[in-house]
Amino acid sequence: MSLIASVIALSLAGTAPAAAVEDYRQRPATDEVIYFVLPDRFENGDPQNDRGGLEGDRLATGYDPSAKGFFHGGDLAGLTKRLDYIEGLGATAIWFAPIFKNKPVQGPKGEESAGYHGYWVTDFTSVDPHFGTNEEFKAFVDAAHARGMKVYMDIIANHTADVIRYKEDAARGFRYRSLADYPFSRRGGPEGPAINPGFAGDHVATAENWKKLTDPAFAYTPVVPKGEERVKVPAWLNDPVYYHNRGNSDWVGESALYGDFSGLDDLATEDPRVVQGFIDIYGRWIDDFGIDGFRIDTAKHVNPEFWQAFVPAMQARAKARGIPNFHIFGEVYVDAVDLGALAWYTHAADLPAVLDFGFARAAIDAVSGTKGTDQFAKLFDGDLLYKGGAGAALELPTFLGNHDMGRFSMFVKAANPGASEAELLQRVMLGHAMLLTLRGVPTIYYGDEQGFVSDDKDQLAREDMFASTVAAYNDNDLIGSNATTAAANFDPAHPLYRHIAALSQLRRKTPALSRGTTKVRAFAEKPGLLAVSRFDPETGREVLLAFNTSAAPLAANIAINVKSTAFTALHGDCPVTPAAPGSLHLSLPALGTIICQASE
Numbered sequence: 001m002s003l004i005a006s007v008i009a010l011s012l013a014g015t016a017p018a019a020a021v022e023d024y025r026q027r028p029a030t031d032e033v034i035y036f037v038l039p040d041r042f043e044n045g046d047p048q049n050d051r052g053g054l055e056g057d058r059l060a061t062g063y064d065p066s067a068k069g070f071f072h073g074g075d076l077a078g079l080t081k082r083l084d085y086i087e088g089l090g091a092t093a094i095w096f097a098p099i100f101k102n103k104p105v106q107g108p109k110g111e112e113s114a115g116y117h118g119y120w121v122t123d124f125t126s127v128d129p130h131f132g133t134n135e136e137f138k139a140f141v142d143a144a145h146a147r148g149m150k151v152y153m154d155i156i157a158n159h160t161a162d163v164i165r166y167k168e169d170a171a172r173g174f175r176y177r178s179l180a181d182y183p184f185s186r187r188g189g190p191e192g193p194a195i196n197p198g199f200a201g202d203h204v205a206t207a208e209n210w211k212k213l214t215d216p217a218f219a220y221t222p223v224v225p226k227g228e229e230r231v232k233v234p235a236w237l238n239d240p241v242y243y244h245n246r247g248n249s250d251w252v253g254e255s256a257l258y259g260d261f262s263g264l265d266d267l268a269t270e271d272p273r274v275v276q277g278f279i280d281i282y283g284r285w286i287d288d289f290g291i292d293g294f295r296i297d298t299a300k301h302v303n304p305e306f307w308q309a310f311v312p313a314m315q316a317r318a319k320a321r322g323i324p325n326f327h328i329f330g331e332v333y334v335d336a337v338d339l340g341a342l343a344w345y346t347h348a349a350d351l352p353a354v355l356d357f358g359f360a361r362a363a364i365d366a367v368s369g370t371k372g373t374d375q376f377a378k379l380f381d382g383d384l385l386y387k388g389g390a391g392a393a394l395e396l397p398t399f400l401g402n403h404d405m406g407r408f409s410m411f412v413k414a415a416n417p418g419a420s421e422a423e424l425l426q427r428v429m430l431g432h433a434m435l436l437t438l439r440g441v442p443t444i445y446y447g448d449e450q451g452f453v454s455d456d457k458d459q460l461a462r463e464d465m466f467a468s469t470v471a472a473y474n475d476n477d478l479i480g481s482n483a484t485t486a487a488a489n490f491d492p493a494h495p496l497y498r499h500i501a502a503l504s505q506l507r508r509k510t511p512a513l514s515r516g517t518t519k520v521r522a523f524a525e526k527p528g529l530l531a532v533s534r535f536d537p538e539t540g541r542e543v544l545l546a547f548n549t550s551a552a553p554l555a556a557n558i559a560i561n562v563k564s565t566a567f568t569a570l571h572g573d574c575p576v577t578p579a580a581p582g583s584l585h586l587s588l589p590a591l592g593t594i595i596c597q598a599s600e
Contacts, residue, residue, distance in 0.1 A: 024148040027092070029293070029327040029353075029441060030394045031514045032150065033504045035091035037079070037446040038403060039099060039131050040116040041464050043490075045077025052130035054104060062104035062114030062130065066469045068459040069113030071104075074466065076132035080140045085490050087147055089449055089497060090504020093327075094144060095152035095295055097403065099137065101128045103161035103231075106263075117403070117462070118154065119297060120161040120264065123233035124281045141289050150292035152327065153285060157278045157306065158298040159264035163228050164240055166247070167221035174220065174247040174263075176255040182219035182246065202270040205305060210271045219246045236277055244268050249301070256301055269306040279310060283317045292323060295397075296351070299330030304349035311350055327441075329353040329397050335405065337361050337375045339382030346387040356396040356440055358382075363400055364408065366530070366549045367431040368415035373523045373530035373549055380439065380518050380532075390439075394515060398440030400431050400448070406461045407445065407454040409479050423551070425451075425480045426591040429499050430547060433571075433593040436503040437545050438532065439518045449497040450489040451479035465489055506570055510597070512536040512543040521559050527551070529588070531558045542598040543570070548588035555587040564598035571595035 044050070050073040051061040064070035079096070086094060101123035102115030118128070127137050141151050166174055184199055186192040195215040216222050222240035232238045244266045249259025260266045267274055285291050294314065299307070311328055318326035330351045334341045337358040345351045362379050365371035383393035400408035412427045413419070419427075428451070435442045447463055453476045454461035463473045463485050474486040480495045491497065507513045516534035523530050527550040534543045542564045548554050562582045567574050572594035579585040586594055 024092075024145065024150060025292070025323055025325065027150075028325050028515070031508070032093040032327070032441055033091050033436070033507065034093045034095050034152065034397060034441060034443040035086050035089065035446065036095045036399075036402065036443055037086075038074070038097045038117060038462055039076065039079055040072055040074040040097075041462050042074045042446060043078025043082050043466050044073035044075060045079070045081045046075055046132065047073060049075055049130060049132060052104060052128065054129075058114075059105050059112055062116065064114075065464075066471075068462070068470050068472055069116075071114050071116040071130050072464055072468070072470075074464070075130065076127070076136045076140045078466070080136075080143050082490065083143060083147060083149070085492065087149060088492055088501060089444065090501045090508070091149070091444065092508075093150035093152055093292065095293075095443070096154065098154045098156060098297070099127050099131050100124050100156075101126045101233075103163070104130075106162050113459075115161070119156060121156055122161045122163070122231050124237075125233050125284070138289055141291070145290065150327075151289075152293040152295055153291050154295045154297055155282055156297045157267065157269060157310070158301045159261050159266050160232060160237060162260075162263045162265060163224060163231060164243060164245070164265045165223045165225060166245070167223050174260070176247045176250055176259045177219035178246075178254055179258070184213060184218050187215070187217055188219075202268070205270060205272055207272050210273060213241065213271075216240045216243065216245050219244075234277065234281065236273070242268055242271060242274055242277075257303055261298060261301060266301075269302045275306055275309050279313045282310075282314060286314065286317045286321055286323070286326075290321060290323065292325075293327030293329075295355070296328065296330040299345065299349070299351065299354070300332045304345070307345075307349040307351055311352065327353070327395070329355055329395070331355050333357060333404065335361060337379055339379070339385050343382070343385035343387070346392065350387070353392070353395045353397065355443075356398045359396070359398040359438075359440060360400055360402075360405070363431050363434055364411045366527070367408075367427050367434070368412050369427075369527045369549060369551070370415050372525040372527060373547070374525050376438070376530055376532075377520045377523045380520055383439070383518075390517065394439055394441075396440045397443045398435055398438070399443040399445065400435055401454075401461070402445050403462050404457060406457040407452055408448060409451065409453040410455070410461070413453060413479075421479065423591070425495065428479055428496065430549065430591050430593060432496070432500055433503060434530075434547060436500065436507050437513050437534075437593075437595060439516075439534070442504075442507070444500060447489070449500050450483070450491060450494050451481055451496055452485070452489075453477075453479060503571075506595070510536075510543060510570065511538065512541065512597075516543065522556065524549075529554060529556055531556075531586075533560065539600060541600055544584065544594075544596040544598075546586050546588055546594045546596075548590060548592045551590050553587065553589050553592075555585070558584050558586055560584045561598070566599040567596040568599065569595070570597050 054061040058064040065072045098118030100121045199212040249255040362375035383390040468485040512534040521531035574596035
């Protein structure tokens with residue numbers, strides 16, 4: 001029996017009951033608990049693919065397990081091997097960073113790093129050999145589905161790997177060149193020679209118009225290095241005419257849509273040929289593998305019209321494949337409780353959902369004790385801004401930290417430098433209690449359940465779950481245990497793992513926590529009380545959530561539904577009866593959580 005066959009056999013041995021398997025595609029997106037993982041950093045199931053079939057040093061293969069910016073060996077075989085662990089945590093859907101074939105290494109001399117994260121794609125049709133094969137990916141998806149678990153892919157349409165170079169002098173860093181200073185109709189500026197006659201501008205989204213854009217050298221002169229002329233797949237991606245070629249974005253205004261993302265080749269997503277190209281690419285992953293959802297990388301750096309065409313096309317492909325609840329959510333990176341900036345994309349771009357960065361900011365600030373709980377009230381009041389209102393907000397994936405911004409534990413620890421290990425654990429547990437019971441689709445960042453504490457964002461927040469040799473990872477003491485990342489961390493007895501698993505089970509059993517409406521009962525402008533009622537979508541039964549973000553106990557009378565005359569404790573110490581009709585008296589310990597369910 002081959003290695004991957006052995007792994008699949010082990011995985012299938014723990015599959016869910018038949019009823020759960022039959023129902024998983026009927027589950028609405030609101031009912032999921034998502035586990036987000038970088039395959040390279042999770043588990044090494046097949047050491048033979050560590051170098052991706054390449055030969056040479058790390059600059060050729062991308063493999064260096066001691067360097068935080070290179071491949072470490074995690075793969076699809078490892079993910080499949082650990083499905084028991086992920087399922088035991090309570091996750092019902094797995095979202096992983098892109099697995100498409102990447103440019104192994106890129107970057108200036110002396111500053112190189114590898115495509116272990118998956119965002120430097122060259123071949124959108126194949127799994128990167130460092131992770132395995134398309135056949136192994138199909139086996140992984142089938143193994144997850146056999147357990148009733150969904151699989152979400154991380155996809156990219158904004159850019160490809162950095163292949164295209166510019167003929168002009170790079171001394172100024174290829175600064176962004178604007179539409180006004182470098183129009184499509186001239187080469188090198190308004191006074192330059194005329195090119196692309198008849199092209200009516202990129203706002204005219206017809207195939208006939210875009211066929212008239214034949215010369216891509218209006219701003220910079222794109223050049224494809226020798227040997228890389230056919231490195232991208234599908235083949236049409238190798239033609240510079242399908243890219244903006246305007247230099248590096250400065251992240252504001254026009255350049256956020258037209259500029260290269262730190263040198264990555266920025267696609268002309270206004271071109272209907274590019275739109276159809278990506279519909280074909282990602283439609284095949286649905287057709288051939290039965291994927292259950294897409295997280296869209298860098299969604300705000302793509303023109304809204306692209307998503308207006310792409311999203312319904314993907315939803316139609318999914319429905320035709322028998323996937324009625326295909327979950328699509330875009331990454332709109334806004335590090336603030338800025339509801340308008342997030343909600344705008346559900347209207348202008350018709351994105352069904354976006355990652356809820358506002359929730360993350362509110363949770364980090366409240367649980368760290370740097371601000372009060374009033375940001376949550378602002379957050380939930382703003383749900384009406386999303387297209388579809390508060391009902392649509394239930395499908396927003398919520399999270400506490402991630403691979404870009406850093407880990408939740410890091411923010412908590414930084415804000416409480418004198419805190420004991422016990423207090424830090426309490427705060428992190430409080431954050432996860434909020435994540436798993438408040439509105440939205442809770443998303444667990446791999447390793448958080450083992451107390452991982454990043455040193456910073458990006459590469460420093462992407463630790464290995466298997467035994468690591470990265471010094472910058474291994475010098476951190478993990479929260480809730482005496483372990484470090486120098487040893488493997490798949491401990492189901494870890495207090496955070498058990499806490500998340502228990503709350504995930506409670507969420508599954510309590511529809512109010514996944515699909516219920518929200519009513520804010522109390523909040524504080526300083527660390528203290530947050531109380532929220534959620535209501536069962538069928539029975540209307542109330543579930544009261546109360547959180548104490550302060551380091552001291554508190555007591556308060558909380559407004560409740562007058563019809564809620566008796567309560568059962570689902571978590572913490574809940575009174576059996578109200579103090580008076582419409583009022584429940586709660587006593588919360590420091591950094592505590594109480595969940596009370598009204599009797600029917």
